[in-house]
Amino acid sequence: MAAVGEVLEADRLLVGYAGTPVCGEVSFSVAAGEVLAVVGFNGAGKSTVVRTLAGRQDPLAGDVRVHRLPVALDAVMFRRQVAAVFDEDVFFPSLTVREHLLLVARGHSLDDPENAVEAELEFFGIADRAHVVPDALSSGQRRRLLLAAGFIRPSSLVFLDEPEQRLDPVMRDALSGRILERAGAGTAIVLVTHDPRLLVRTATSCLVIDEVVTTVDTERGAQIIAGT
Numbered sequence: 001m002a003a004v005g006e007v008l009e010a011d012r013l014l015v016g017y018a019g020t021p022v023c024g025e026v027s028f029s030v031a032a033g034e035v036l037a038v039v040g041f042n043g044a045g046k047s048t049v050v051r052t053l054a055g056r057q058d059p060l061a062g063d064v065r066v067h068r069l070p071v072a073l074d075a076v077m078f079r080r081q082v083a084a085v086f087d088e089d090v091f092f093p094s095l096t097v098r099e100h101l102l103l104v105a106r107g108h109s110l111d112d113p114e115n116a117v118e119a120e121l122e123f124f125g126i127a128d129r130a131h132v133v134p135d136a137l138s139s140g141q142r143r144r145l146l147l148a149a150g151f152i153r154p155s156s157l158v159f160l161d162e163p164e165q166r167l168d169p170v171m172r173d174a175l176s177g178r179i180l181e182r183a184g185a186g187t188a189i190v191l192v193t194h195d196p197r198l199l200v201r202t203a204t205s206c207l208v209i210d211e212v213v214t215t216v217d218t219e220r221g222a223q224i225i226a227g228t
């Protein structure tokens, strides 16, 4: 039985490709307002774990539950509750930056989508590129657009796969603040990261992906990232 407030639970989850696991079994839970950092060396299996948790690929074995229900990417509840920002440039080539965000804001029935979009454009520092199509953005600006699309919509669970990639230090700090703000409002967050500063500033616990998956405190998680 899940404890009150638990948003995401994995029980003896095994992830991988063509029947072959990429890491050890994963069991954990994340409650409302918690930030779970996921760390490990390149190729350890972090993205595979998070993609499986987010319903983007099927588990080899074990169980994942969101709000006590099995993961179902097509279910209305799942799409309303779960936001994910992965390292993938998925855009409509003929829609501008502003139009992408309006699409997400309207799709999630925000009260005042226009104002919400302007606020995200400002926050993510892309207001001056709002009128261009994604092809005309730098890679860091495309990353900011993806993050803005992830944060503009309501959600009770957010997956962030290396959100710090291609962000400058000022934007990384702003992102930490945003993660803390969302967690403070009760959102559960799963954060794959190679950035010890981001981890220490935001995470409440840390999962280390390896042949045996372990849970450590955030200080230890930061040391693992730093290789000490």
Ligand SMILES: Nc1ncnc2c1ncn2[C@@H]1O[C@H](COP(=O)(O)OP(=O)(O)OP(=O)(O)O)[C@@H](O)[C@H]1O
Pocket: 017, 022, 040, 041, 042, 043, 044, 045, 046, 047, 048, 049
């Ligand atoms: N589509 C795929 N098919 C088969 N194997 C894959 C596929 N994607 C990833 N892998 C392999 O699975 C293993 C785990 O990859 P994954 O991307 O989950 O690692 P990661 O911990 O996120 O790495 P990084 O820190 O480099 O992002 C790697 O050995 C990788 O080569």
